[in-house]
Amino acid sequence: MDLSRVRVLIDEDALRARIQDLGAEIRAEYGDAPVTAIAVLKGSFMFMADLVRAIGGEVRCEFLGVSSYHGGTRSTGVVRITQDLKHPIEGQHCLIVEDIVDTGLTMDYLLRLLQVRKPRSLKIVTLLDKPTNREVDVDVDFVGFTIPDEFVVGYGLDLGEVYRNLPYIAVYTP
């Protein structure tokens, strides 16, 4: 890990404050209803942990293993499911919890994968949105931060499996 290559973009205080607000927004959307939060692994594990606490009420946690990058900094568009959900989601209010939406290819694939399982509703929350690179239109319901087209690491996001444990979001400069 080379910290001279990273520059803080969103610090811990800003993350904490925004995630609290997102949680309240999401809870208000569902009222008292139970919500099934589906974390897209590995990138969203840290966001998931903070977000479900901020949502409060009855939240079930599911984890979906997805691999859409193969070590580089560009999306390949190839999505591989590395771990499926452990329970059916039919009839449930489901919320996909993603770290970042970039081209939208991963989210487009996941929406189609999960929609056929007949959830009662299916919404998306992403911590980060990089809209400049969008290749497919995806309707993201809740966005933490909109960021410019730069490669970011930290708070779950990696570059070749490194930098995930940084407590902030940072821009990586090769």
Ligand code: IMP
């Ligand atoms: P998309 O399919 O291009 O929208 O990319 C979605 C996935 O690519 C995310 O879930 C991340 O795993 C990864 N990704 C996209 N941009 C970045 C970035 O700036 N840093 C780290 N991972 C990224």
